[in-house]
Every structure is written in structure tokens, then in C-alpha cells.
Amino acid sequence: MGIKIVSTGSYVPEKVLTNFDLEKMVETSDEWITTRTGIKERRIAESETTSELATKAVISALGRETGEDIDLFITATATPDMFFPSTACLVQSNLKNKRAVAFDVSAACTGFIYALYVADSIMRTKEIEKAVVIGAERFSKIIDWKDRSTCILFGDGAGAVVLEKGEEEGILGFDIGADGSYKDLLKVESVGSNGEYPWYLFMKGNEVFKIAVRTMAESAKNVLEKTGISPDEIKLLVPHQANYRIIDAVAKRLGIKNDKIFINLDKYGNTSAASIPIALDEAVREGRVGKGDLVLMVAFGGGFTWGSCIVRL
Template sequence: MGVKVVSTGSYVPDRVLTNFDLEKMVETSDEWITTRTGIKERRISEGETTSDMATEAAVRALKGRNPEEVDLIVVATATPDAFFPSTACKVQAKMENKRAIAFDVSAACTGFIYALYVADSIMRSKDVNKALVIGAERFSKIVNWKDRTTCILFGDGAGAVVLKKGEEEGILGFDLGADGSYGDLLYVPSVGSNEEFPFYVRMRGNEVFKVAVRTMVDSAIRVLEKTGISPQEIDLLVPHQANLRIINAVAERLGIDREKIFVNLNRYGNTSAASIPIALDEALREGRIGEGSLVLLIGFGGGFTWGSCVLRL
């Protein structure tokens, strides 16, 4: 018995916010943003909630299949519609599915890999045959649009995969980790905080860069060792889309050629838990990977959390 990704889907809002638009909002420039991050534009929700985007990505991933066939819905998000009910429950209702187990996972930008691990584990131990794993974020609502160090980075969107239990093994291995001592590097203050903007993203960029590169590389090495796969055997690296310099540094240390790295952050920015599933869906639609391809997913996020996964499609 194995668990396999059988289809993918993604959704991003229509509104495009370019670096030139940001030049009119804060003291920055297209050249400065592009040089330091690789980002040229990002998508911004105009009234669409996290569950709206998650539902659209899920419907696209199902590709016409009956939503009632889904036994499990796991949504990775740091920007839920509400404290409760969960975003997953809202997705379940919007798809008119009344039978699936539904809950959220919060691990910031590593959330999708954590959610994938949870869904995979449940499917192997329970009578769950089909699952939806979704990464969805509306970071535009927790960004301080007067803070030029963070508002340039984030965007909104959602990505989803359908997992199915069967004879073929498609999820070959995971490596997950966390270190809460790095929590003050990237965070959003809690309710009741005395800070001026209690619900806005805070980030210490230089420190995040160093920890992100190290933890992603170490996690990737561990999962490749567990699965007995060399970096050269990987057909495509799909990393969390946070910063092009981070992605290039990770790929270089792993010895993975540039042409085997999928990058779309230039168009979407950092969509947190949504970035990996959006990128995976686009890579499939563009023909960069297909049936039988070996794919390495790597992510890091506030917490600090990190994780990696090897898939055979």
C-alpha cells in the first residue's frame, strides 16, 4: 500500500501588485527589490478570503471528481479566515462535502510539507483513501504596507494536491524539524500585544537568511539519505518561494543544477504555505515534470520550522 499525489491545482487572485506600484507606496525601487529578492510582482486578494482561494485550488486539483469522494481535508495556513471554525471546515462546506475529516495545520511557510506529512500518516493508519492537502494564504491582510522591509515580499494564493491510497508508492520520505528558539526572527505578535501594529509580520531578514539556508540544506540531505536518492537523481527541486538568493544558495550547496530548480517567486512573491503547492502545480502544467519524475520539496518558515519531502509522481 502506498500514497501518491494524483493531481494538483492552484489559484491566485487577479490583482497584480508590481514593484513599480510599491515605489509609489513606500521608499523602495524595482531594482532594489529585484536584486535582493528576485520578486517582480505579487498577487493581492480583493475580498477573497483564505478559504475562498483554498476552495478554488481544491476544485481545480479535483479536476471534475466528486468532492464527496474526499475523506480528509488538511489546510496549511497562517492566515485563517477565523480562529475557528478551521479554514478546512470552511472549504469542506463550500465544496458541499459532509463526510471528510477536516482541520488546519499551522507551521508558517513550512505548513504545506507538515500538512502533507500529517495526511500521509493518517492515510497509512486509517480508513482514508483520498485526501486534499491545501496550502492557502492571504498574507496581504497581515502585512504592514508602510514597512518597506516586509511589504515587498508577500503575496496571496493557494495550491492543492489530491492524495490517493493505492498500490503505487509516491511519497518516498519526509524530514521535518523545528527550533522555537528562533521564534523572534519571523513572527506576528499575538492578540493583546502592546506593539503598535499587533497583527503585522515582523522579520529580521539577515538572520532569517542564514538559518533558512542551513536548515533547508540539512533537511534535504537527511531526506535524500533516508530515501537512498542522490541530489543528481532529482528531476526537479521545488523550494519554498521566499527569496531567490536563498533558493540559489540551497541548490548550490546541494549540487543541484540551476535548470532543475523551479522558481516562480518573480510573479507571486512569498505566498507562505501556498508557495510549494502553487509551484508544484505550475511545474506539472508547464511540463517540467510528469509521471515518474522525482521531485524534492523543501521549505522553512517562522517557528522556526523546516521540512523536506521526496515525491515520485
């Protein structure tokens, strides 16, 4: 018995916020943002909620607007519509499903890897044949648009994968972990009901950058070692889309060449838990990977959390 990704899907809002748009909002420039991050534009959800973004990504993955046959919904998100019901329950309802297990996972930008790990574990021990794992974020609602150090980085969107039990093994291994002692370097906390932004994101970028590079590279090396797979066997590296310089540094530490890295952060910025499933879906649709190919996914996020996974499509 194996667990396999049988389809992928994604959705991003229509509104595009370019670096030139940001020049009119804060003291920054397209050249400064592009040089330091690789980001050119990002998508912003004007009225769509996180659960609506997630639902559209699942519809994309399923190829239909109902999901009565799904046994498990897990949504990775740091920006849910509400504390409860979970975003996963809202997606389940939107897809006319009234029986599946449904819950959220909160691990910031590593959320999708965590959610995939949980889904894989449950499917191997329970009577669950088909699952949907989603990464969905609406980070625009927790950004201080006056803070030029963070507002340039993030965007909104959602991605999803459908998992099924079968004869072939598709999910080959994981490496995940966390260290809460770094909690003050990257966080979202309340500033009170009278504040212009009830919640805001805070990040010490330089410190996060250094730890992210080291930790992502170590996690990826760990999962390669656990599975006995060499970097040369990897068809495509699909990293968390936070910053081009982070991705480049991690790839160099792994010895993976640029033509084996999938990058779309120039179009979407950092979509947190949604970044890897959006990138994976685009890679599949563009023909960068196909049936039988090995894909290495790796992420790092607030917590700090980290995780990597190798799958065979």
C-alpha cells in the first residue's frame, strides 16, 4: 500500500500589485525589491476569503466543484477566516461534503509540508482512502502596508494536492522540526482592537535569512539521506518561495543546478503555506515534472518551523 499525489491545483486572486505600485505606497523601488528578493509582483485578494481561495484551488485539483468522495481535508494556513470553524471545514462544506475529517494545521510557511506529513500518517493508519491537502493564505490582511520591510514580500493564493491510496508508493520520506526559541524573530501578534491593524506581521529579516538558509539545506540533506536518494536523482527542487537569494543559497549547498529549481516568486511573492503547492501545480502544468519524476520540496517558516519531503509523481 502506498500514498500518492494523483492531482494538483492552484488559484491566485486577479488583482496584481507590482513593485511600481508599491513605489507609490512606501519608500522603495522596483530595482531595490527585485535585487534583494527576486519579487516583481504579487496577487492580492480584495474580497475573497482564505477559505474561498482554498476552495478554488481544490476545485482546480479535483477538476469538479464537489468533493463528496474525499475522506480527509487538511488546510495549512496562518490566516484563517476565523478561529473556528476551521478553514478545512469551510472548504468541506463548499464542496458539498458532510462526512470527511477536516481540520487546519498552523506552521506558517512550512504548513503545507506539515499538513502533507499529517495526511500521509493518517492515511497509513486509518480507513481513509482519499485526502485533500491545501495550503492557503491571505497574508495581505495581516501586513502593515506602511512597513516597507515586510509589505513588499507577501501575497495571497492557494494550492492543493489530492492524495490516494494505491499500489505505488508516491510519498517517500519527510524531515520536519521546529524550534520555538526563535519566536520573536518572525511572528504575528495582536496590537489591540483600537489599532489600525488588529494583527500585524513582524520580522527581523537578516536573522531569519541566515537561519532559513542553514535550516532548509540541513532538512533537505536529511530527507535525502533518509530515503537514500542522491541530489542527482531529483528531477525538480520545489522550495518555499520566500526570497530568490535564499533559494539560490540552499540549492548551492545541496549541489542542485539552477535548471532543476522551480521558481515563481517573481509573480506571486511569498504566499506562505500556499507557495509550495502553487509552485508544484505550475511545475506539473508546465511539464517541468511528470509521472515517475522525483520532486524535493523544502520549506522554512515562523516558529521557527522547517520541513522537507520527497515525492514520486
